[in-house]
Amino acid sequence: MRSAEQHEVGTCPVAHTDYRLDRPAFETYALLNAERELAPAVWNDSTEHGFLMVSRYDDVTRLLREHDTLVNDCVNAFDPNMTIPLLPNSLNPPAHNKLRRVLNPFFSPAAVKRLESLAHERAESLVAELAPRKQIDLGADFAMIYPTELFLALLGLPVEDGQMFLPWVEGIFGGFFASTPEELAAAESAVQNIMGYFSDAVAEREKNLLDPETDLVSRLLEATIDGEHLTKDEINTICLTLMTAGLDTTRSSLGYMFHHLASRPDERKRLVADPELWPKFIEESVRLYSLIIMDGRQVTADVDVMGCPMKKGDMVWLGLAQANRDPRKFPDPDAFDMERDNLNHHLGFGAGVHRCIGMHLARAELVIALETWHRMIPDYRLAEGAELTERGGQLRLQSLPLEWD
């Protein structure tokens, strides 16, 4: 049943695009762009409940800061009843800020520097292994295992456990944007497995606490908020959240970045010749190829949002990917231009109090992976005849076959 038949939409037009669906690569951006230009706010009735889509840069940044009426109890616009817990994401100020203060020191630029030598070592080792194969799938063979190992290192857990994690992460992402009961069941079982793993790891660490200044799990065990320790469930949930936030995103970013570079040999040669350009390359890629296409927010009361009469519990879609391609903010927005003067004003990492805690880590991981790869394998191409699809919900290229001589 179409939700618009039940929901008042005020002055807003209604769209039916289901953004949970897989599509040919880059088609999602075209659909998102068109709906941004249709109106400042559009009711979307493709899901059971429906949601209000806000997509222009100024509106998105403004509403990201309205955390009194637009809250994080649910952050998935597709489903106001999503049950997968996320911490600190699901909290609102002031509780959110208190937990962020516990976590922030482990994600500051200074803390990220401590991981850089390991990132170099892992990137070099993985690329050296791949180089003789001359034909790989970037996602499956490189882009997933690399951030997984670094995530485990960040938590002080064995890097060798990386392979075990991969199917669990896949399972969870099937569930975030589930359209079938099977996907939801697979996601719930993946969550159980991961929570079991973290629960054992946290219990082990409790017996042998490390320095809470440098060891994240020890810090979580030791920290108090308003005089109370975090519960074990909360600690496991924080670990799960950091994992789901950090692994698939890094993999997906690398996918779009390598696609861009594989298709544009001249740009690639310029970067190979001048590796100092990688940070700018990454910044513009994060804008142009936004993976997290929306931040979902839940309405706390019956209010008008951008001309739409919203009911308590309704979802608002804050269109990060659409804002990042809004011509009102970024001239010639669909073009890749590392020399933009507002290069880092993109919302690829969100904005406001919930902005991505891992963005300094993400940038460092991406620079190191790209710089290392291109030093060792400067020339490569898309495999001939490759048909590329992208996952709906939270974008990524489902496969990216690369080959070289």
Added chain:
Amino acid sequence: MSARLVVDFNRCTGHGRCYTVSPDLLDEDEEGFVTVRHQPLALSDDRLAEAEDAAAACPEGAVRIDRNLLNHVEAP
């Protein structure tokens, strides 16, 4: 011309862009939020360009340049 660099610490969410482009004026605290190196942040003319870079780099609009010293308010 005289001017001051004004930082709205409530707006800062720790993007870290300002102190990356303007390391002589701004620094990071242990959580990655901005701190100021010198108080008050009066800008000599040779520092103005660096301060403008910092203001332009902030995605949250937390860093700005105040050129109206008549409304002079002490930095926190």
